[in-house]
Amino acid sequence: MTDPLSGASKVLPSGSAQRGRRMSAFRGFSPLGSRAWRKIAIFFLGALAIIGLPAALFTVFFDQAVLVRRDVIYHINTPHNVVALTFDDGPSPEWTPRILDEFKKAGVKATFFMIGDHVKKYPDVARRVAEEGHEIENHTYSHPTLVFYTLDKLEREVRDTERAIRDATHRSTQYFRPPKAWLTATEKKKIEEMRYKTVSWTLNSKDWVTFDDKYMVKYIVRHVRSGDIILFHDSGGLFSTEGGDRHETVKTIQRLVEKLKKMGYQFVTLSELLSLEGHDT
Numbered sequence: 001m002t003d004p005l006s007g008a009s010k011v012l013p014s015g016s017a018q019r020g021r022r023m024s025a026f027r028g029f030s031p032l033g034s035r036a037w038r039k040i041a042i043f044f045l046g047a048l049a050i051i052g053l054p055a056a057l058f059t060v061f062f063d064q065a066v067l068v069r070r071d072v073i074y075h076i077n078t079p080h081n082v083v084a085l086t087f088d089d090g091p092s093p094e095w096t097p098r099i100l101d102e103f104k105k106a107g108v109k110a111t112f113f114m115i116g117d118h119v120k121k122y123p124d125v126a127r128r129v130a131e132e133g134h135e136i137e138n139h140t141y142s143h144p145t146l147v148f149y150t151l152d153k154l155e156r157e158v159r160d161t162e163r164a165i166r167d168a169t170h171r172s173t174q175y176f177r178p179p180k181a182w183l184t185a186t187e188k189k190k191i192e193e194m195r196y197k198t199v200s201w202t203l204n205s206k207d208w209v210t211f212d213d214k215y216m217v218k219y220i221v222r223h224v225r226s227g228d229i230i231l232f233h234d235s236g237g238l239f240s241t242e243g244g245d246r247h248e249t250v251k252t253i254q255r256l257v258e259k260l261k262k263m264g265y266q267f268v269t270l271s272e273l274l275s276l277e278g279h280d281t
């Protein structure tokens with residue numbers, strides 16, 4: 001006699017009767033045949049490919065997504081062993097102070113491309129960045145995708161940020177980094193007319209998607225060259241400009257600074273880096 005569902009014999013060897021019953025019961029809850037399961041698996045794999053592939057490509061090509069590369073500062077040629085660490089999207093009341101603490105311990109200065117709206121919300125944090133000798137630059141007021149903006153709106157984004165930074169820190173800004181590094185040729189010209197230089201980066205830590213400080217350090221140490229500009233974030237999640245988890249970024253600083261110092265690198269701010277361009281002494 002056989003079980004109608006499992007096909008297993010009811011006459012089981014001693015000790016396996018219990019197990020046999022459990023198997024039959026389990027199979028009893030499985031109304032789908034193996035073909036149906038295969039179809040479901042194919043469906044999920046297909047969905048993963050449709051969603052995952054563009055996401056992976058976007059991540060891989062993200063740091064090459066600048067619409068205009070001409071006259072944008074990515075890297076400088078210099079005989080000096082120097083690199084500039086840059087931090088976007090802050091200030092953040094949660095993460096910027098921890099990052100500043102790390103820099104204080106390491107005796108290193110960095111450059112912060114701030115969002116005007118965040119400066120307005122957290123002027124004390126912005127002030128601390130300035131007081132501790134770091135450089136502050138312009139990363140728009142609301143972090144929009146500028147390629148869809150009119151030149152008037154672009155100008156407002158930059159000027160409002162300039163004002164917020166000046167009010168909070170008494171500092172002026174001279175470098176502009178467009179959100180996601182997206183900018184049209186016309187917009188870049190407008191930025192130049194406003195006496196700003198557009199700055200991108202050489203190495204992207206991808207700290208907004210990479211949740212491992214060791215990986216970030218390894219990637220940077222392997223690719224770094226003198227005159228590089230390295231991108232980090234002191235705020236922002238995957239789809240927002242605030243919040244996010246920057247634990248790994250905080251951890252990365254200490255490890256990276258130690259490693260790069262051993263390799264003979266010095267850390268400079270962006271304007272210091274540009275002043276060393278092509279200089280032999």
Ligand SMILES: [Zn+2]
Nearest residue numbers: 088089179180
């Ligand atoms: Zn940004």
